[in-house]
Every structure is written in C-alpha cells, then in structure tokens.
Amino acid sequence: MKFGVVVSEGPYTHQASDTAYHFVTAALAAGHEVPRVFFYHDGVNVGTRLSIPPQDERNIQQQWSALAKEHGTDLVICIAAAQRRGLLDKNEAERQGKDADNIAEGFRISGLGQLIEMAIDADRLMTFGD
Amino acid sequence: MKFGVVVSEGPYTHQASDTAYHFVTAALAAGHEVPRVFFYHDGVNVGTRLSIPPQDERNIQQQWSALAKEHGTDLVICIAAAQRRGLLDKNEAERQGKDADNIAEGFRISGLGQLIEMAIDADRLMTFGD
Amino acid sequence: MEDGVKKFLYVNRKAPYGTIYALEALEVVLIGAAFDQDVSLAFLDDGVFQLTKGQDTKEIGVKNFSPTFRALGDYEVTKLYVEKESLDERGLTADDLQDITYEDEDDDWAEKPSILIVSRSEMADVMAGQDVILSF
Amino acid sequence: MEDGVKKFLYVNRKAPYGTIYALEALEVVLIGAAFDQDVSLAFLDDGVFQLTKGQDTKEIGVKNFSPTFRALGDYEVTKLYVEKESLDERGLTADDLQDITYEDEDDDWAEKPSILIVSRSEMADVMAGQDVILSF
C-alpha cells in the first residue's frame, strides 16, 4: 500500500515530526511504500541543516535525511510556508538576494501542488501536526 | 516603568510575536522602558534574516530589527532553544562547524541567564506565547 | 472515486489569525483547485469563526484573508459545509457569516450559495464519504 | 521583595513530550537556580502529568527528562506545588507522582518532600504571592 505523509509542526517543539518518522519507518518495515513526505506549516523547519540538538537528544533532521537516502523517500518542503519561516535552498537564496541558505541534504523545496499530487497518488494520507 | 518581555512562539504561525510587538510599541510610546525582549521556544525563529514573507504581509523580523535600532532594545535569542531549531550567529556557526548562519541584525544569541536577569530587573514581566 | 477523480475534504477546525492554519489551509485549497478533483470544505468547531462577516485586521497588522473565501467560486470550489451545532455553541447564526456564492454553469450561471449549513450528523456523513481528508 | 530577592514562580500547565514546553521550562529552572531568588514551581492542569512515575520514553525516541525533577533539591529548588483538583480530574493521586525530596540544611540535612499538594484556592494564593510568574 502507498502512504502519503504530511508533517505540519516543527521539530522538537511538537512531537508530530517524531511520530511521523516512527510511522514511516514502521510502514517501510512492513513492506508499504512511502514515496513522499510533505512538510507544511512549521513542519518546514524540520529541513534545516543548521540545527544542533544536544548530544543526548535525537537529531530529527538527520533521521529524515538518512531515511530519504536509504529508501529514496522524496522529502518536500512547501515553498510558500518555507519562505515565511526562513527555509531556503541555494537557488532560492540567490534568486531572493539572500546571503545564505539552510536546507539539509535529502530535502527539496517545491510547491503545494506536490501535496495535492501526493494525496491523489497515495492510497492513504496521514497527517501529523498540532 | 520597566517591562521585560518574553516571546515564545515563532513568527506567522502564532500571533504571539505580533501581539508582543504591538505591546512593546505601545509601551515605548507611553514612555515606559523595554530594555530587553527575550525569544524562547519557537520564538527564536523570529530572529532569522532568511525569511521572505509575501509582499502583502508584514515582515516580522524587520519590524523587530527596526524597533531595536530605534529604541536600543536588546533582542536576545536563547542559545539552547536556538541550537535545537537551527538559529545561529557567525561565531556559533564557526564553533560548531556549520557552513552558514542566519541570525538577523539587531538580534543576539545568549543564555537563559539573560531571561532571569531581565525578570529580576524588570518591574513587570510579560509573556506572549501559545 | 471515478475516472481518477478523488473526493477531497479540507477540514477547518481552528479560528483565524491567532494561528496561521486557516490562512495556510486556504492556500492549499486555491492550489488544489487546479487539479480537477471533487473538492469540499468543512467548517466545524472554531473553524466556523473563519467565515464571519466584518473582519478588520488593520489594527493587529495581519493580512485579512477573509475576502478570499468569496473568490472560491471562481476556482470552482463551491461546497462549504458549516456545522450548525458549532455555530450554535458559539452564539452564531448563518446571518453572521459572509455571503459566499458561485455561478452555476449547469443552471444558466445562476448565482447560488456556497455555504451549506449541516447538522453534526450530516457533517459526519460528509466526512465519511471522502477519499482524502486534509486537516488544518 | 526583600534584599533584591524576588519570588519567582514557574507555572507548568502542559503535559510532557507532546510538546517541548515542559522540558524547556525545566531548563530555565535549572539556570535560574543560580541567581539566588526565591523559587517555586506550580503544577496544575495537564502540568501534573510531568511528575508521574515510571515514564519510559525509549520507544518514542525522545529524551526522558523526568529524573531531572528529582535533582532539583540539589539546586535548592524545593517547593513544587501540585494542585489537588488537577490530580483528581485526571484520576491521579499523590502516589502516582515521583518521590521528590531535598535535604534541609536548616534541619540537620533531614530529607523532606519537595512536593506540596495544595487545593486550587491555595494555588491561587501561591500565584498571588509572587513577584514574577513565568508561564510555560
């Protein structure tokens, strides 16, 4: 079965991105497909490579990046939500005249159409938020 | 009278940082002092210079930076909260081996002691959060 | 689901302005309208506050997005289910909500109301009849 | 306020783990302990869930910070007010909470309980007696 997953809260502040990660891991282990995870609202903040959690805490961004690498899951950050909140990739930073970018490996920034496409394509849509 | 102000939610997602801004503006207009605003929890995300809100929305970071410039208000971002969430200044980025930083003009990163000092020093402590 | 068309329901349960969910839900609805799916919106609990008339955000410095609801008809988003019990509990009636209409192309472009006031039990039926539920 | 010492109350009204407020509140308490103020903690509403025994977060992959409450005595944080009505509403009793104690230096280092179960009305009095209230 094919799952689409939406993460709509930021890392550490809400448990949503953790629960989503455990759900996706379990779904993949059970032989299901998770072709894409869509990060919306504060969920976009999961995709920053600049976070430095304490040594005794999980690194949420790295967990997702490793999952994408191992399973080819497409981690999409909503561009409109990302722009408001200061998440940028290199191209967008150049286009907007910003002097830095902060997106992590395995994540890409794209439009809300990717959310709708995911929902059309998936057998089940899961939302993890606040 | 001297006000201390805590902002504990991120920009756009919650109204807290807007309400805090209007409160501080009104307090200064009434002749009160607001020597410091402390950004905690997701409030640290107010201080990123990488946000690009739509043209027809307010720019929350720029509002605060302008206020700091005009009134000398000390905008302090909690370092522990900032590290988890990916807010960094140049020094911290170098120290942590990160290839970019994202803090905006007028904000500085420091410890939780600055929150306690502010609360001791202020006549009234205001908290804006979720 | 017929011919690859899915029934999409956008569920709005939160008040506007205090948090961004209402605005960002609307942004999804507008983009989603281009995908030719069967789209409905549900407003229940504090979500009914999104549709009130007379919103004026000037003094809080936040963009007033309530006029956008009136433009939904142009995007062929014409089914806005509003739960009566949620209105009642909040001391609201249908008169407190904006007039939101669309022009029905199958009926000589007659102007028709987009807001459908439904009971809680009817809302449960609407929810149970969907392929995809997006929650905000 | 005497001798520049202020009465600080940290108010905890949220459950642990679902959101980070409980953990980040504790981080403020630990730093604040170095400032020699008169510190109290209040636990009411879902905040009482922070103090339950037997928390085991291994499977959710989140750090278990509940042992830190037992270390508060070492930081001279010894007044943890817990509201009885909040416990009752949640089906909890004092026995469901961790044993949190401190050694009283003014009483030959006798071990004493840090948790004080108070009524809602006593909690209101505790709140009204503070100089600074930090809310999480």
Added chain:
Amino acid sequence: MATLHTVNKSPFATQSLLSCLGHAKAGDTVLLIEDGVYGAAGGTGLADAVAGLGGAVTLAVLAPDLKARGIDEGRLMDGVKTVDYAGFVDLAASHDRTQAWL
C-alpha cells in the same frame, strides 16, 4: 496586590480561560487577547460560566483582536471592558504582576 491575567486561546477549543477564572482573585483583571477574545461574547454556553465570576474579577478584551475577528462590540457580555494596545500597557502597569495562561 492584583494580577493581570492574559488568556489568548478560544474557550471553545481549550480549557485555559476556565483554568484562569478558577485561579483569579478579587481585584484581578482577566484580559482576553488573540483567539481568547471569543470568550467575551454573550449568548454562548460559556457566557454563564464567565458571568458567574462577575463582579470581583474584571473582564477586559483587546479591541484590535475583536475587530480582526469580526465580533461586534454589541455582542460582548455586560461589563466587559475594551482596551487597545495602549490600554493593555496601562493594565499591565497598574496591576502588580502579569500571568499569561498559555
């Protein structure tokens, strides 16, 4: 020695307003801000609970947040004061402490 309480959540969504009212003392003011302003309207199931505490505790509401949400001041419960941001500052200054019910 009075307290200014602030409540920023809708009373239809969370328990914050009820908890606040359960801890407010005579002479205190409860100021409803942001989504909290919905608690100031009359004619709801909540109005009775709020009104029940009347008298001893002053209820106030931030007018800019009311207007943003399209709530006419005519719908407010009797005795509710409206303030603007300057009035919010005055309330904070004129009470001895502030407590945010987040």
Added chain:
Amino acid sequence: MATLHTVNKSPFATQSLLSCLGHAKAGDTVLLIEDGVYGAAGGTGLADAVAGLGGAVTLAVLAPDLKARGIDEGRLMDGVKTVDYAGFVDLAASHDRTQAWL
C-alpha cells in the same frame, strides 16, 4: 468504508477528542497518540463520555506514547486496544481513510 481517526491532544486541555467522538461512525477506530493517550485512562471525569460511545467505535491507544507518559496499561478503560507503530500502520491500511483531529 471505515475511518481511522487520530487524536493527539489531551482531552483535559482541548476539545479535539470530544469533537472526534461526536463525528465518528459505527465501525470507525479512534486512535489516541502523543498527548492524546491521556484520554484512554479510566477513572476520570472524561471516561464516562468516552465509554458512552463504546461498542460501535473502537478505541485504540499508541503504547509507546503511553509508556513515555508513565501510564500503566492496567489504568486503561475496558475495551481499549493498544498498538505499537507497526499496529498503527496496520490500522491505517485496514481503514479506508484517515482523519487527523489536530
């Protein structure tokens, strides 16, 4: 054509669980996750409301979130099923749609 509902908020803090139960239909499952797991314990003022809907709607709870919060499974209301993350996935797959009550 059944729905898996998820609720991730404490029923003592928000109205999400009550709203969810008010819209669940016979054959549906309500899964309590994150802070929602507090709604599965017996002996609270809420237990009656939850139990009142019993039978037609299955109540389940995510065990990892229960353990994290120190709630012993012996405290659960009668008839509440516990699942782990794999069981959560199974529930999502075996129902026709999922609705998150955020």
